[in-house]
Structure formats: C-alpha cells, structure tokens
Amino acid sequence: EPEVTQTPSHQVTQMGQEVILRCVPISNHLYFYWYRQILGQKVEFLVSFYNNEISEKSEIFDDQFSVERPDGSNFTLKIRSTKLEDSAMYFCASSLIRQGGYTFGSGTRLTVV
Amino acid sequence: DQQVKQNSPSLSVQEGRISILNCDYTNSMFDYFLWYKKYPAEGPTFLISISSIKDKNEDGRFTVFLNKSAKHLSLHIVPSQPGDSAVYFCAASVRNEKLTFGTGTRLTIIP
Numbered sequence: 328e329p330e331v332t333q334t335p336s337h338q339v340t341q342m343g344q345e346v347i348l349r350c351v352p353i354s355n356h357l358y359f360y361w362y363r364q365i366l367g368q369k370v371e372f373l374v375s376f377y378n379n380e381i382s383e384k385s386e387i388f389d390d391q392f393s394v395e396r397p398d399g400s401n402f403t404l405k406i407r408s409t410k411l412e413d414s415a416m417y418f419c420a421s422s423l424i425r426q427g428g429y430t431f432g433s434g435t436r437l438t439v440v
Numbered sequence: 441d442q443q444v445k446q447n448s449p450s451l452s453v454q455e456g457r458i459s460i461l462n463c464d465y466t467n468s469m470f471d472y473f474l475w476y477k478k479y480p481a482e483g484p485t486f487l488i489s490i491s492s493i494k495d496k497n498e499d500g501r502f503t504v505f506l507n508k509s510a511k512h513l514s515l516h517i518v519p520s521q522p523g524d525s526a527v528y529f530c531a532a533s534v535r536n537e538k539l540t541f542g543t544g545t546r547l548t549i550i551p
Contacts, residue, residue, distance in 0.1 A: 369544075375537070
C-alpha cells in the first residue's frame, strides 16, 4: 500500500537553529499538509499546499515557517529559527482529492533544546 | 479552542463486544467528519468518514453515526478485536479545509 514517508524520524536541534523536515507524499496525490502534535495535546493543522502554493495556513504558521515542494516528489517544512515550544511531533499528509481521509506519514519528532 | 471534544480520555472494552467512541462539536459550519486511529510512533490512520448530509456510514466493523441537532458523532466498532487497541481521534472540517481534531480516546480491548 502506498505510504507517506517522513525523514528523519527524530531530530534534535538547538534553539535558534534552522531545521528542515522532509516528506515524500504518495506519488499521484495533489494536496499536501503539515500537522503537528505537541506532547499531550491535540493534533493541530499547520498548512495546506496545492498547485504549488499555500492554500491555507493556521496562526501557528508564522514567518518562521515555510513549505516547499522543490521537485516532483518532496514536500518540506522549514522552521527558520527554532524555539523550545516548537518541540512536537510533525506529521506530513497527502490526499488525491480535496475531500476524504488524508494519508499521514509516521511523523518526525522534533526536540528543541 | 475546543471546537471538537472527546470527553472520554480512555475506554476499556472486552474483546467481541461493541466499542462506542463519542465526539461532540460546537461549530455548526462543520460539514465533514472523520475518525482516525493512531498507534504509538505512527501517524494517524484514516478509518471512516461521514458527510453532514448523512446520518450513518458503515464500513465493515466500523459505523459512524452523526446527530447534527445534538452536534454529536460516534464510532461503533463491532465486534471489538485486540488489534483495535489504539488512540482514536475524531476530526471535522468545513468544505474539507483543514481538519480540526479532538483530543483522542485511548481504546483498550481486553482479551
């Protein structure tokens, strides 16, 4: 069964450093998403991406965050200057159609120290 | 922001019996509802969804019921199996924009 692949599975970074979280969505999918889950809290929407542009973003997704689909297969989330409160599990997801259940990746655990 | 609530953090059910997971929402604009299952160290896995024009959707052992007047949905799993032990999240969206998730219910199936 096709899957969404995320790398790395765990990233530790120092506060103030830039991180890039990588995702390979399912190959024929058209809609791409990032969500995150801070330990003990809800899964929260960050951003959706379609047709090479952001279609929606949450208030969490401020100027420190950016997304890119640099080639036909990768979808990346960049955090420019990490803060302690960015520590969370980050999930990438993709879908073929707008309505329906997304396929989520296994997540990247980001720890900011 | 408590637009989607799962008031039971945990639920234990004997194998073979019915598991009923509940979810309440406050935003009347939600028109699409989903249930996801999550194992530790994995991403959420889509289980079943329902549009607001329906009140029931069934897929194998899983049935989702929607009561729009009560702003309540539930997931029924019957019969429950040990592999169903996981955290279950309900989620909702408006015109399939971003998903708003509940806090999850940990379901434990007792053999």
